[in-house]
Amino acid sequence: MSLSTILTKETVAIGLKARDKQGIIQEMLDILVKAGLVPDQPAALAAVLERERKMSTGMKYGIAIPHGKTASVKSLVACVATSEEPVPFDSLDGEPSSIFIMTLSPPEKTGPHLQFLAEVSQLFKSEERRSAATSASTPAELLATITRP
Structure with missing residues (x-):
C-alpha cells in the first residue's frame, strides 16, 4: 500500500478551522464525506470518538492520527489536513x-489499517517532512509533500 494510492486531492486539505479535538475530527470526516468515501458519518464519528476515549491519537511532534474501525466503509479511507x-x-x-491524518477501515480488515498507520508514522519522523507539510x-x-518518495 502506498499513500499515493490512498490520498487524492479531494482528501487533502489545509487550513482546518476547528480549535479543539472534536472539531478537527468533525472537519476531517466532512472531507471524507464530501469525497464520497464515508456514507454514514454518524457511525464513522462514533468509531473515531470511541477510539479517542480508549487512548488519544495525539502523537509527538505536532501530529495526530485520529482513526477508527467502522462497517460504514468497505476498505481503508484516509485524509490528511493541516x-x-x-x-x-x-x-x-x-x-x-x-498535522492531522485520519483513517477509517472496516472492522474485519486489520492489515491495511496497521500498514497505513505504520507508513504515516515513518513518514512524519522527518522534521523536514513535518515542516514542509505545515x-x-x-x-x-x-499532497506532493506527503507522497514524494
Whole structure:
C-alpha cells in the first residue's frame, strides 16, 4: 500500500478551522464525506470518538492520527489536513497538533489499517517532512509533500 494510492486531492486539505479535538475530527470526516468515501458519518464519528476515549491519537511532534474501525466503509479511507494554529489533542508529548491524518477501515480488515498507520508514522519522523507539510500553501503542495518518495 502506498499513500499515493490512498490520498487524492479531494482528501487533502489545509487550513482546518476547528480549535479543539472534536472539531478537527468533525472537519476531517466532512472531507471524507464530501469525497464520497464515508456514507454514514454518524457511525464513522462514533468509531473515531470511541477510539479517542480508549487512548488519544495525539502523537509527538505536532501530529495526530485520529482513526477508527467502522462497517460504514468497505476498505481503508484516509485524509490528511493541516491547521494554521496548533490544536490541543492530548498528545504524547503534551504539545498541540497541526498535522492531522485520519483513517477509517472496516472492522474485519486489520492489515491495511496497521500498514497505513505504520507508513504515516515513518513518514512524519522527518522534521523536514513535518515542516514542509505545515508550510504547504495548497492542498496539492501538501499532497506532493506527503507522497514524494
